Amino acid sequence: MKRAEVYFLNKLAGALVEDENGYTFVYSESYIADNGTPISLTMPLQTEPFTSDNMFPFFDGLIPEGWLLDIAQASWKINPRDRMSLLLACCKDCIGAVSIVDVSNQQNN
Numbered sequence: 001m002k003r004a005e006v007y008f009l010n011k012l013a014g015a016l017v018e019d020e021n022g023y024t025f026v027y028s029e030s031y032i033a034d035n036g037t038p039i040s041l042t043m044p045l046q047t048e049p050f051t052s053d054n055m056f057p058f059f060d061g062l063i064p065e066g067w068l069l070d071i072a073q074a075s076w077k078i079n080p081r082d083r084m085s086l087l088l089a090c091c092k093d094c095i096g097a098v099s100i101v102d103v104s105n106q107q108n109n
Contacts, residue, residue, distance in 0.1 A: 002017070002084045010099075063086045063090060063091065087100055089102075
């Protein structure tokens with residue numbers, strides 16, 4: 001299972017998980033309580049999780065393309081079809097308001 005924290009303007013907005021069932025994104029309760037900004041028009045603020053068999057288009061759009069993607073794949077030896085690994089490797093400091101932080105190896109408390 002791969003897990004990421006999703007930040008919007010350096011504030012924790014939610015969590016993205018890839019497991020054997022596909023992808024799940026859920027906003028954090030505190031982000032919703034603070035009337036946070038939706039990370040995408042396709043993912044409005046809600047307490048229910050978003051689920052999908054494929055990577056959500058919003059997150060997939062954060063992954064670099066072209067020669068930059070080629071460099072990332074070669075440097076980290078990531079399969080181009082492994083979209084979650086590419087997202088975790090390339091999008092911690094991506095351009096824009098959203099950043100993705102890999103928390104896959106952190107243990108649940």
